[in-house]
Amino acid sequence: MSAFTAYSADALSRVLGDIRExxxxxxxxxxxxxxxxxxxxxxxxxxxxxxxxxxxxxxDDDELGWKCYCKLHHGVPILRAxxxxxREAYDAAIKGLTxxxxxxxxxxxxxxxxxxxxxxxxxxxxxxxxxxxRGVILSFPLEAAA
Numbered sequence: 483m484s485a486f487t488a489y490s491a492d493a494l495s496r497v498l499g500d501i502r503e504x505x506x507x508x509x510x511x512x513x514x515x516x517x518x519x520x521x522x523x524x525x526x527x528x529x530x531x532x533x534x535x536x537x538x539x540x541x542d543d544d545e546l547g548w549k550c551y552c553k554l555h556h557g558v559p560i561l562r563a564x565x566x567x568x569r570e571a572y573d574a575a576i577k578g579l580t581x582x583x584x585x586x587x588x589x590x591x592x593x594x595x596x597x598x599x600x601x602x603x604x605x606x607x608x609x610x611x612x613x614x615x616r617g618v619i620l621s622f623p624l625e626a627a628a
Contacts, residue, residue, distance in 0.1 A: 501513070516598070525599065525602045525603065525606060526594075526602075528606060528622055529549075529552075529594060529602075529605075529606060529609070530545075530549075532548075532552075532606075532609060532610075532620045533545040533546075533548045533549045533552070535618070535620060536548040536613065536618065536620075539618050540616070540618065546589065547585075549588075550585045550586075550588035550589055551585065551588075552605075552609050552612075553588045553591070553593040553594060554584055554585060554588050554593075555612065556605050556608040556609050556612065557593035557594050557597070557605050558572065558593060560597070560601050560604055560605055560608070561593060561596060561597065561601070564601065565596075568596065576591070
């Protein structure tokens with residue numbers, strides 16, 4: 483199985499050539515693609531800085547615990563709303579679990595790593611809004627925004 487990213491016409495031509503070559507060799511190809519831009523490392527750095535800030539300010543959980551909470555409460559709803567494949571898999575395997583079991587699953591289940599740049603922006607805004615209501619101001623760290 484091969485994955486690809488094409489940011490130019492030349493790169494797309496190479497991908498199409500690879501697909502054509504695989505089809506010639508095997509008589510079959512199967513694939514998917516997306517036009518969603520990948521999330522940025524800045525967004526990823528922001529989310530992890532926020533989990534650390536939450537662990538420092540709200541001491542009822544550690545960084546991993548807050549990450550799992552945010553993934554479950556904010557990431558899962560975004561992916562369930564925007565991805566039939568994610569919603570079907572989540573509903574079949576996880577939806578019926580207890581809350582505590584779902585939090586444990588969040589330690590292993592990819593959520594934010596499946597998100598596009600736009601989805602991760604929506605996630606960060608949702609996390610920010612959630613904790614602002616609790617009196618925690620999650621700001622954009624300068625080192626992540628640089």
